[in-house]
Amino acid sequence: MDPFSQLILTISVTSFFSFQWLFHKVSPWISLRISPGFISLTDKQKVEWNSTVSTFHALLVGLFCLYILFFDDAVNEDPVGDPTLVKTNVAITTGYLISLLLIFYYWKAIGDKFFVVHHLAALYAYYYVLGQGMLPYFANFRLLAEFSTPCVNQWFFEVLGYPKSSRPNMANGVAMAVVFFMVRIAVIPVYYSRMYAVYGTEAFYLVPWGGRVAWIGSSICLDIMNVMWMHKIARGCYKVLRSARKNKVDTLQENGKSD
Template structure:
């Protein structure tokens, strides 16, 4: 098999250019027409706001990922073999991740060292999927995590003036915690049980040493960060819900004093 076929390279480059266009052109144009609050944001906040084009990427590859898991019998039966649809999905994600190199240009606004490590780790693993056609099931399975992105991107409720105790913020906080847990934490037993089932088999040794390192080490690295982020999200969600509950408890007391 020729590594990095012309089709895969074309999809990756097209994905990169598309997300750059969405970030620099489409998002600012749409935001000014949809929300008046966008014009009042600082330059830093506008960069953060426009970076939420990741929602489009998340929905696109997430839905594609589910279709493959449910309907692509070849990938599900042979988790180590050569993919076709998976390579297309991963190529879209690769172009998107490379487009995030703009992080370094806007480091003061959206730079985050864990975010960079997360994406570089993913790119390292995706090299073996795109270049060698290996481990398609596991690469596709990891893309389930993208379903948490839309909720994570709703941070701009606060930027637009909604207090943390407002219903939109609280509803999104709970949804973010639940979805993040379901697609990044709860699926770990399924993922690692499938990995254990493949480990040591003939198919396992068909993957070169570098591919095995990329597969196992990147999975562990990504999930350590997922657990760290889950802890932060859960704590934040708990604090907001507790604060809202305390505010409701205080309100009747204050009303009783004024009567």
């Protein structure tokens, strides 16, 4: 194994154990000190709460992804080209995704079949990036989606007693819908237009059949789920905003009657 491959393997393994440590040790320790409500959560809620270490992963790989998109000319000019920096970023994500296999141990608390399919599809595609150095631009572009994770993780406003109509919950709901749309839906035309530009070229045929299936198949699978999730998020956001508006109108009417 060449030294760079050894480094990538080391990064993946380190990422796996780091996220296990964050989940089992760091998150409970910090949560007890910054949020008194954490101690009163059920075991199921604590598992869900601690799984929000994904926010750290999202910010880490998301910022790395932006750096590559803006400054790695080799990847941007040749989407099947030099994968050096992308491999490093994907290795971090691979360790994190494998770490999430603990979802099977805590299935009753955080199990979700679409979540599992989503991550297995990503791992299948990342195998070709890490194992064969293929399609780095597209793998890195996919990591933009991680920027939606921090807002998705703020569900614990409700756990701590904030009603759905509270300002923190509403602000997070709107932010989640906007960011999710921007990094998972609005970028779809850009992603597939770049894919179409590569399709049929010499670079395309350098990718073996299995790699093309991983690239195109996993992309379609992920985007179908992203559209489904966007629909649910948009509906939830609309319901919360409509409910808040109704409550505000009712309050104004009651105040008017009392006057």
